[in-house]
Amino acid sequence: MSSDPTPEPATGWLALPRCRVGGQLLPLVLLHPRYGIAIQGGPPDAVALLHQRLERARFPAIFPGSLPVVRTAPDQPPETGFDPNVPLDLPGGDAWLTCARRALERDAPQGEMVPIPARRRRHRRARRLAIAAGLAALLIGGVTLSILESVPAQSSLVTAPPS
Incomplete structure (x- = not known):
């Protein structure tokens, strides 16, 4: 791939030559902010391979919506392959x-995606005991306060004898 695939100012297409996707070589992948992705040449299943690569990069989770991807002949202008009824909606x-450029410039792992199990929480028993002790202290404190409030207050003041 070229070191700096910048869009051509006249057309706005970002060219990524020689993308390796799913073990296949895509001669030229073109990205356009208004149209989507055009693959010029390559194997017949190039569109499916590109969608798989974007899935592995979690592209649909980051950009949910419609991304048109077409395969055109090498000598055909890329704009002609897009259906005007299917707009880019990301x-x-x-x-x-x-x-998309980062996903296509890097080789993705070819194995199946496996979910990573959640880390087991340490010290579950100690945490549960601490919660139970806190609840018990709260309950005892509440009972104590309710008992103290129910006992009538007695005054310790002694009145002076009348003079």
């Missing part, structure tokens, strides 16, 4: 370009 403006 949140965040053109921020999706950076995310």
Whole structure:
């Protein structure tokens, strides 16, 4: 791949040459902020391979919506492959370009995605005992206060004898 694939100012297409996706080589992948992604040449299943790569990069979770991806002939202008009835509909403006570019420039792991198990919490028993002790102290304090409030207050003042 080229070191700095910047968009051509006249067309706005960001060119990523020689992308390796799913063990296949895509000769040219073009990204456009208004159209989507165009693959020029490559294997017949290039669109499916590109969607799989974006799935592995969690692209749909970051940018939910519609991202048109088409495969065109190498000599065909990329704009002609897009259906005007299926517009690009992703949140965040053109921020999706950076995310898609990073996903396509790097080789993704080829294995199955496996969920990572949550870490087991340490000291569960101690935590439960501390909660139980706190609740017991709260209960005892409440009972004590209710007993003290129910006993009538006695005055310790002694009145002076009348003179």
